[in-house]
Amino acid sequence: MERSVTVVGGGVIGLFIARAAATAGWSVTLHDPVFGNRTVGDGAASWVAGGMLAPLSEGWPGEHDLLSLGAESLRRWHDIDPGPGVVTSTGSVTVAFDAADAADLRTAADWVRAQGHDLTMLSRSDVRGLEPAVSPRVRAGVSAPAEMAVDNRAVVAFLEAEILAAGVRVSREPVTDLGAVTTERIVVAAGWAAASLVPGLPVRPVKGEILRLRARSGSAAAPTRTIRASVNGRAVYLVPRGDGLVVGATQYEHGNDTAVTVGGVRDLLADAEAVFPAIGDYELAEAAAGLRPGSPDNIPIIGSVDDRVVVAAGHGRNGVLLAPVTADAVVAELDGAPLAAARCALPQRFSMTVGAQS
Ligand SMILES: Cc1cc2nc3c(=O)[nH]c(=O)nc-3n(C[C@H](O)[C@H](O)[C@H](O)COP(=O)(O)OP(=O)(O)OC[C@H]3O[C@@H](n4cnc5c(N)ncnc54)[C@H](O)[C@@H]3O)c2cc1C
Known part of the structure; x- marks a missing residue:
């Protein structure tokens, strides 16, 4: 055959x-x-995805299988040449706004480093030195230079x-x-x-809302690396694109509903603004929802x-x-x-x- x-x-x-x-x-x-x-x-x-390739900054003690599978795949991504405009940034920085989040960052970073991966703890001034567009309210950060983002x-x-x-x-x-x-x-x-x-x-839809923001003439420069944070107890990330930023993402168990909600957009914008205060001048180019295949x-x-x-x-x-x-x-x-x-x-x-x- x-x-x-x-x-x-x-x-x-x-x-x-x-x-x-x-x-x-x-x-x-x-x-x-x-x-x-x-x-x-x-x-x-x-x-609709954000396009982050971020297994290290998502690492958490005990989640060894997910980290090693993700790191294997990130290694393969580095060997792919997808042509111009596909890779939109290299490196990511996860920031903390309070002492509890900073302690969590350190716990996660210590564990990921112990598995043999390169992560660096950053002070507030380190974060601002790398990414001046990020809020001066950040307290600490972690840098993952091997991570990337792609335009999905x-x-x-x-x-x-x-x-x-x-x-x-x-x-x-x-x-x-x-x-x-x-x-x-x-x-x-x-x-x-x-x-x-x-x-x-055992696969189910897990809804996620996400925004695409376009820089306008005179807009403040966006961060050049993917920035991740927890704001008001919610995870938010800002992923650089050639023309602006992708801001994501909400997460709900709503069956296969793909409506974009007012509350989802409101929370994403508020959390993104806490990370990148100059965001208000950007154009809200798209709000979308997609269905992650959850296991x-x-x-x-x-x-x-x-x-x-x-x-x-x-x-x-x-x-x-x-x-x-x-x-x-x-x-x-x-x-x-x-x-x-x-x-x-x-x-x-x-x-x-x-x-x-x-
Ligand atoms: C808001 C959001 C943000 C995300 N951000 C990231 C991120 O930053 N980084 C990351 O790694 N991942 C991210 N993801 C997750 C990632 O997008 C998904 O894990 C991934 O796209 C799943 O790919 P897939 O091909 O399995 O599914 P899908 O992209 O859903 O594709 C499935 C395809 O199957 C087709 N299909 C369905 N049924 C049939 C059928 N019966 N016959 C033929 N074709 C069929 C559909 O038309 C569809 O094109 C994000 C997801 C969401 C929703």
């Missing part, structure tokens, strides 16, 4: 997988109804062009029945919708669920970061030699019976 595989879903996960499988010699067909024609209303997470929409465009050039066949027909797919293998990479194709798969333990679900079907879903708030290592893990699985670095993501860690329709 021909080495053929169908990839269901063309978000960052499916696109990276299709590209890697084609490079590895598989004959690949990718299905996605919004391929080449995405809008914020689709709800697909890859189109440019990543999608780059990957769509790459897979077409690699000979991947693209269909805009959605897949509704895995049993009707004729290729030798199937990869389900349909984001939060993967659960409707693989019964028992029960915040680690993605990557691996075979039967002889034919491989799942790659549940990447939660880190799917852009984790796409390269996911692609390598899926191709290794298809080739029968699973990737050791992705063992923590195997579907079999969940006790429920996961079975596909094929």
Whole structure:
């Protein structure tokens, strides 16, 4: 039988997988109804995401598997040349506004450093020296110079062009029945919708709202690194883009609702202004909501669920970061030699019976 595989879903996960499988010699067909024609209303997470590649500044004692999987993928991102305009910044700084947050930063940084990663504690003047646009009210910070941010929409465009050039066949027909797919293998990479194709798969939609702000003539210069903070008990981040900033993100369990709420926009703007006081002069260019594919333990679900079907879903708030290592893990699985670095993501860690329709 021909080495053929169908990839269901063309978000960052499916696109990276299709590209890697084609490079590895598989004959690949990718299905996605919004391929080449995405809008914020689709709800697909890859189109609305912030684009942070930030496993180190999200590290927390005990979350070893997530840190090591993220660090593996960040290493792969550094080896990818996605062309001009895709990488929008290098380095990130997490800031604290009070003593309790500063203590948490130190706890997390000490643990991440103990796992062998490069993080540096910063004083208030260090933070202001690196990023003068950040509020003088900050108390301390942590710098992660190896982290990056990418323009997620440019990543999608780059990957769509790459897979077409690699000979991947693209269909805009959605897949509704895995049993009707004729290729030798199937990869389900349909984001939060993967659960409707693989019964028992514990993936659910987790809503996130996010803003795109555009600098106007005379606007104060934005930070040049990704800035993360906790303000009023809520996490907020500001990610540099060529023309301004992305401010994210809220997080709710609201099923597959993608309405942008007044309260969500209000909180994001208030929290972002606490970090970058000159933000008020920026244009509010877009407010959008997307659906993260959530898993029960915040680690993605990557691996075979039967002889034919491989799942790659549940990447939660880190799917852009984790796409390269996911692609390598899926191709290794298809080739029968699973990737050791992705063992923590195997579907079999969940006790429920996961079975596909094929
Ligand atoms: C507000 C927000 C901010 C985020 N910020 C970051 C960030 O800074 N860094 C980061 O790493 N991650 C971030 N994420 C998370 C990241 O966006 C997701 O983890 C990632 O995009 C998931 O990719 P995916 O390809 O699995 O899913 P999706 O992007 O949702 O794509 C799934 C695709 O499958 C298609 N599809 C669905 N059903 C079918 C079917 N039956 N047949 C064919 N196709 C189908 C859909 O049309 C869609 O295109 C953020 C997410 C949100 C919502």
